[in-house]
Amino acid sequence: MNQTAIEDAKPIERNNSDDPLNDPNYKTVGEVTVPNAAMTTKNVDVYYGDKQAIYNVSLDVGKNEVLAMIGPSGCGKSTFLRCLNRMNDTIDICRIEGDIRLDGEDIYSRNMDVVLLRARVGMVFQKPNPFPKSVYDNVAYGVNLHGLSRSKSDLDDIVEDALKRAGLWDEVSDRLNQPGTGLSGGQQQRLCIARAIAISPEIILMDEPCSALDPIATAKIEELIDELSKHYSICIVTHSMQQAARVSQRTAYFHLGKLIEVGATDIIFTNPSHRLTEGYITGRFG
Amino acid sequence: MDQAALIRRGLTRRYRAEKRFKAYGITAIVSGVTFLVFLLGTTFLNGYTALLQTYIAVDITILDSDFDGDLSSASLSRGDYLGIIKRSLRETFPEATTRKEKAELYKLISSGAQYELLEKVVGNPEFVGHTSMFWLLADDEVDVYMKGRIDPAVPEKNRRLKDRSIAWIEQLRDQDRIKRNFNILFFTNGDSREPEQAGILGAVMGSVFTILVTMLLAFPIGVAAAIYLQEFARKNRFTDLIEVNINNLAAVPSIIFGLLGLAIFLNFFHLPRSVPLVGGMVLALMTLPTIIISSRAALAAVPPSIREAALGVGASPVQTVLHHVLPLAMPGMLTGTIIGLAQALGETAPLLVIGMVAFIVDIPSSPMDPGTALPVQIYLWADSPERAFVERTSAAIMTLLLFLVAVNGLIVLLRRKFERRW
Numbered sequence: 001m002n003q004t005a006i007e008d009a010k011p012i013e014r015n016n017s018d019d020p021l022n023d024p025n026y027k028t029v030g031e032v033t034v035p036n037a038a039m040t041t042k043n044v045d046v047y048y049g050d051k052q053a054i055y056n057v058s059l060d061v062g063k064n065e066v067l068a069m070i071g072p073s074g075c076g077k078s079t080f081l082r083c084l085n086r087m088n089d090t091i092d093i094c095r096i097e098g099d100i101r102l103d104g105e106d107i108y109s110r111n112m113d114v115v116l117l118r119a120r121v122g123m124v125f126q127k128p129n130p131f132p133k134s135v136y137d138n139v140a141y142g143v144n145l146h147g148l149s150r151s152k153s154d155l156d157d158i159v160e161d162a163l164k165r166a167g168l169w170d171e172v173s174d175r176l177n178q179p180g181t182g183l184s185g186g187q188q189q190r191l192c193i194a195r196a197i198a199i200s201p202e203i204i205l206m207d208e209p210c211s212a213l214d215p216i217a218t219a220k221i222e223e224l225i226d227e228l229s230k231h232y233s234i235c236i237v238t239h240s241m242q243q244a245a246r247v248s249q250r251t252a253y254f255h256l257g258k259l260i261e262v263g264a265t266d267i268i269f270t271n272p273s274h275r276l277t278e279g280y281i282t283g284r285f286g
Numbered sequence: 287m288d289q290a291a292l293i294r295r296g297l298t299r300r301y302r303a304e305k306r307f308k309a310y311g312i313t314a315i316v317s318g319v320t321f322l323v324f325l326l327g328t329t330f331l332n333g334y335t336a337l338l339q340t341y342i343a344v345d346i347t348i349l350d351s352d353f354d355g356d357l358s359s360a361s362l363s364r365g366d367y368l369g370i371i372k373r374s375l376r377e378t379f380p381e382a383t384t385r386k387e388k389a390e391l392y393k394l395i396s397s398g399a400q401y402e403l404l405e406k407v408v409g410n411p412e413f414v415g416h417t418s419m420f421w422l423l424a425d426d427e428v429d430v431y432m433k434g435r436i437d438p439a440v441p442e443k444n445r446r447l448k449d450r451s452i453a454w455i456e457q458l459r460d461q462d463r464i465k466r467n468f469n470i471l472f473f474t475n476g477d478s479r480e481p482e483q484a485g486i487l488g489a490v491m492g493s494v495f496t497i498l499v500t501m502l503l504a505f506p507i508g509v510a511a512a513i514y515l516q517e518f519a520r521k522n523r524f525t526d527l528i529e530v531n532i533n534n535l536a537a538v539p540s541i542i543f544g545l546l547g548l549a550i551f552l553n554f555f556h557l558p559r560s561v562p563l564v565g566g567m568v569l570a571l572m573t574l575p576t577i578i579i580s581s582r583a584a585l586a587a588v589p590p591s592i593r594e595a596a597l598g599v600g601a602s603p604v605q606t607v608l609h610h611v612l613p614l615a616m617p618g619m620l621t622g623t624i625i626g627l628a629q630a631l632g633e634t635a636p637l638l639v640i641g642m643v644a645f646i647v648d649i650p651s652s653p654m655d656p657g658t659a660l661p662v663q664i665y666l667w668a669d670s671p672e673r674a675f676v677e678r679t680s681a682a683i684m685t686l687l688l689f690l691v692a693v694n695g696l697i698v699l700l701r702r703k704f705e706r707r708w
Contacts, residue, residue, distance in 0.1 A: 087594065092520055118599065122598065124598075125591065125598070129592060130595070131595060132592075
């Protein structure tokens, strides 16, 4: 968006009394809960040191649904996503408050094993990050780690199945022993998806999975997300509103650390309730 | 003036600066290479002659009466071989009559020659009762003369080798009774007061054991410390303090580590003096900061996306480090180890303090045997007054350099093995 658009948008925000930026107890517009939730979050606050990055966000992820999170850069959608499988644990200064449950279990409780959690909540990152190992080893790594295969042939089957479901099998079946980093960007990202689904997680988190890919590779990934949603719940952070509109059933709009609005994707994109959501999807800022 | 002209005017100056900078670089490299060539050249020119050793052929008559009793090896090894050699020399040069002349004559042959003769006779008793020609190890002064490093034009009183000895040597040379062989003793003997018998093997073995101990201690401890500090330790005031101290330790003069070793390993734990074990431990302390710092840098250089990828599929932090981060950081860690070990290999000062400077003739066969190390041996020989030690000092320097290349080569091979090409 161009500079003028942003500057145009700001004065309106400041003059408005229901500006969520001024309201610490801002209540999200739309229905944050779903009847059939795979994951529930309530009143989540995230702090980096003294700086608060997420304010009081509650949001459920339904079973077999694709939930898209959109919003301008720095709005906290990636931070929120990374709370869902405790990837933020690796950041020393990061502190999380609130309640996040996977199938009713508090994932931040003492009893929750973070290794098990990450096996149940898989993740695909913004930049394709295959291990510097062969294609086969990339997919087999998680399976071996958790001891999910009974034999070598079993492992072969799991790897083949994961690569097929990631739509990569036809392209790599003859070079399983080649380095995974030698694939093209789109193939690498699908390899990372195959790696994530090989251990059969319940939820897959995707942090802007297509931002480094060209439109053709993006289209393939989007098709894949559609296919995967039959078996998994998917949370996807994206900067592309078209992508959110194409792949997701529900969309959540984040703004400066607050969850402004949640709703069915077609409603959000055609008839948003909140002024900020409308501003963002119509391209007035963001 | 338009903009293009303005830029063009500045261009000449910029290109000139570039050329000047290039010239500085080339000058630096050329002078560096010159110094290196000069250093290696003089070392080689001084040292290559140490690879040759002079031997003198003497007709030696061994009589039955030289041994009391039978010709069993016990009796043969009790014989007075020095006496036999002296007698044979007197027979060869009957002109030496006075005591002084005789003493000079005997000095042509190394004091170690009698042991060589003993071995030969015990090994083959048939020599007894016959006159046979033996090649005996010449004295170091003779050796130095044969290598052309004693100028006969110098007044006799300024030389250790007198005119009479030189005449004898020339006489032997005319009879083809003096020759230079490959100096095998230099590679099989320990240190000696007699240059012609002094060898490098004792120091080499001392260095091998020392560096082995250093490597076995410093590498695992250093890498483990680096992994903990870089990957697991929380960043707080305490770890900051540790980090600052590690950086400071890398700059501590090595002799301080020697004193530390003296105070702790020798005086407190009562470990033996002069042993490569203690030397290796002291050098490991000295090397640790280098290895920790470079290992941490290598770990920090591993892209975080790899860690996230591993954590994301459910690897525990330790598995993440062991399976993914460590293999990628290993080449960098080994580079740091090369630097550390090369430093340790050339270190003299801390070894002096813990007694590895002692004069030790025996070749150490374990890290618990007293020994010395190559740089200390160089220091000892460089300090010796005998002319023949000059070439041995240079030869020891060459040995040290070869040793260094060998150790580094080994680690480079290891690094190749770990380096991933994708």
